[in-house]
Amino acid sequence: MISPRLLQIAMLVEKNKVVFDVGSDHALLPCFLVENGICEKVYAGEIAEGPLNHVKETVEKKGLQGKIIPVFSDGLAKAEDDVDIVVIAGMGYHTIRHVLESCDVGRYQYFLLQSNTDVDLLRRYLSEHMYTIEDERVVYDGFYYQIIRFSADLHDPYSEDEIKYGPILLKRRDEVFLAYLADLLDRYREINRQANKSEYDEKIKEIERILYN
Ligand SMILES: C[S@@+](CC[C@H](N)C(=O)[O-])C[C@H]1O[C@@H](n2cnc3c(N)ncnc32)[C@H](O)[C@@H]1O
Structure with a gap:
């Protein structure tokens, strides 16, 4: 297979x-x-x-x-x-x-x-x-x-959102896409936490907006 x-x-x-x-x-x-x-x-x-x-x-x-x-x-x-x-x-x-x-x-x-x-x-x-x-x-x-x-x-x-996350994916919001965004969010939060930095703050806000709005 x-x-x-x-x-x-x-x-x-x-x-x-x-x-x-x-x-x-x-x-x-x-x-x-x-x-x-x-x-x-x-x-x-x-x-x-x-x-x-x-x-x-x-x-x-x-x-x-x-x-x-x-x-x-x-x-x-x-x-x-x-x-x-x-x-x-x-x-x-x-x-x-x-x-x-x-x-x-x-x-x-x-x-x-x-x-x-x-x-x-x-x-x-x-x-x-x-x-x-x-x-x-x-x-x-x-x-x-x-x-x-x-x-x-x-x-x-x-649009910028469509370029970053995909026009069709944003419209369809299927389970795998949402799991992918949640995974990305976890990874950015973890990088920020480990490095004690706010480097990914913007990205985190962006993904939260797409996931939870
Ligand atoms: C990692 S393999 C991907 C194999 C398959 N397409 C897949 O998705 O599993 C990448 C292949 O692309 C070939 N490749 C790289 N550049 C190429 C090009 N410009 N034209 C044709 N084949 C290319 C490489 O020789 C290699 O065999």
């Missing part, structure tokens, strides 16, 4: 679309999508030879040739025209930004992003480009991970 994080990403993939998984590593997501009848064809992109070999080995072992297509590519540089949905997951903000900056975002139906770092900077980037955040999820998988679905459809820039 794949991890809760990858499962949540898979659940945001529309059925019968062609997916390009940027930085596929062991091709876990492509295999899940194909083996569960969500996709008939997934490109597994990799910039590094080692992981690309993992992809090839997995595809051969599982007999998924022709359904999962290994591509040696920096981001979407070598993506074919038939790609509908792009997944960029398990990477840092700077790598994700590099991939977005080096492609024609409007060519794809939507992107699923999961950044391991600086999710707020990622949303700020999307906001500055007037992209539309269509959906968001928080998933707990040892850490709290945020997944963002966005498209190149035009949207007014997002």
Whole structure:
């Protein structure tokens, strides 16, 4: 079984679309999508030879040739025209930004992003480009991970709260999102307590306002 994080990403993939998984590593997501009848064809992109070999080995072992297509590519540089949905997951903000900056975002139906770092900077980037955040999820998988679905459809820039905490997450206020905020609050309070400082006071007030208002 794949991890809760990858499962949540898979659940945001529309059925019968062609997916390009940027930085596929062991091709876990492509295999899940194909083996569960969500996709008939997934490109597994990799910039590094080692992981690309993992992809090839997995595809051969599982007999998924022709359904999962290994591509040696920096981001979407070598993506074919038939790609509908792009997944960029398990990477840092700077790598994700590099991939977005080096492609024609409007060519794809939507992107699923999961950044391991600086999710707020990622949303700020999307906001500055007037992209539309269509959906968001928080998933707990040892850490709290945020997944963002966005498209190149035009949207007014997002507010500061929306950039920091997510426009859809703020609206939906589901259990996992609230647990994530409560966890963040605990951590900031603990840092302040241990260092005997008020460094995180502003952040604490901000999260309390969102949680309790
Ligand atoms: C930590 S793995 C993430 C694997 C998988 N996407 C996941 O979410 O579990 C990151 C992978 O991205 C690849 N990668 C990093 N930069 C890339 C780029 N610009 N284009 C394609 N792949 C890249 C790395 O080689 C590595 O295999």
